[in-house]
Amino acid sequence: MRRLWLIGLLLVATIETARAQDRLNVVASFSILGDFVKSVGGERVDVTTLVGPDGDVHVYAPAPADARKIADAKLLVINGLGLEGWLPRLLQASGGKAPIVTATNGIAPLKLGSDADPHAWQSVANAKKYVTNIRDALVAADPADAEVFRKQTEAYLAKLDALDREVRDAIKQIPQARRKVISTHDAFGYFAAAYGIAFIAPLGVSTESEASARDIAGIIAQIKAAKIPAVFLEKISDPRLMRRISAESGARIGGTLYSDSLTDEKGDAPTYIDMVRHNIKALTSALAN
Numbered sequence: 001m002r003r004l005w006l007i008g009l010l011l012v013a014t015i016e017t018a019r020a021q022d023r024l025n026v027v028a029s030f031s032i033l034g035d036f037v038k039s040v041g042g043e044r045v046d047v048t049t050l051v052g053p054d055g056d057v058h059v060y061a062p063a064p065a066d067a068r069k070i071a072d073a074k075l076l077v078i079n080g081l082g083l084e085g086w087l088p089r090l091l092q093a094s095g096g097k098a099p100i101v102t103a104t105n106g107i108a109p110l111k112l113g114s115d116a117d118p119h120a121w122q123s124v125a126n127a128k129k130y131v132t133n134i135r136d137a138l139v140a141a142d143p144a145d146a147e148v149f150r151k152q153t154e155a156y157l158a159k160l161d162a163l164d165r166e167v168r169d170a171i172k173q174i175p176q177a178r179r180k181v182i183s184t185h186d187a188f189g190y191f192a193a194a195y196g197i198a199f200i201a202p203l204g205v206s207t208e209s210e211a212s213a214r215d216i217a218g219i220i221a222q223i224k225a226a227k228i229p230a231v232f233l234e235k236i237s238d239p240r241l242m243r244r245i246s247a248e249s250g251a252r253i254g255g256t257l258y259s260d261s262l263t264d265e266k267g268d269a270p271t272y273i274d275m276v277r278h279n280i281k282a283l284t285s286a287l288a289n
């Protein structure tokens, strides 16, 4: 009996190893794409992300290990719209031949200054487009698992539809006149366009350096003039400045908004759905009456 049990265990272990070996090896450029690939591919894919949780995909400096990851990949998933400026050199260095899918294919880009705004995932409708693009690429790379990918995509798209309704319902609770925040992020253009919250850049503040006392006076005047209920100023790290803005303008200081990366498992936003939920909670609690 005991021996039978052992044989059974060995068999399971062997099958598991075989499965791991024929899992499709997919590399995603950053954490949000990695989460989409996991949601579509599930157990049938091994996903590696180049820019991991809490990383900055805009200014990433690839390591030699990244070239090896790409060389081993069967599929590479990128955002496009100019987000991964560091990628062409890395691709060349890797010598990888894997097909590349641009997850924003078919999405009409907004503008950020004179360039395309790459942050298209911040609208859930766009996220659905990412997911179907990823599904089609996984099906092409691994036709044997097509049915699994299609089923998992259907289930995930239903979750995204529910998430989109959740965001719209939450924003309905905010009085129309209060649907505006000051934010140093330039990452919420698609969110603003989809859901009707205005993200207003603080006047005269460089995103490169710490705000000066004069910048702060300018922000306070701007908040009062435009009756802005809340500020999300993540690039101002001095809490005394934040308290001064709040005390003198009457605006609420919002919490963290996640834009370009997920957190690790212990954080507030380990998945895309968690990230959107976290952001909408931060926005509604800052903007509520």
Ligand SMILES: [Zn+2]
Pocket (backbone or CB within 6 Å): 058, 119, 186, 187, 259, 260
């Ligand atoms: Zn960004």
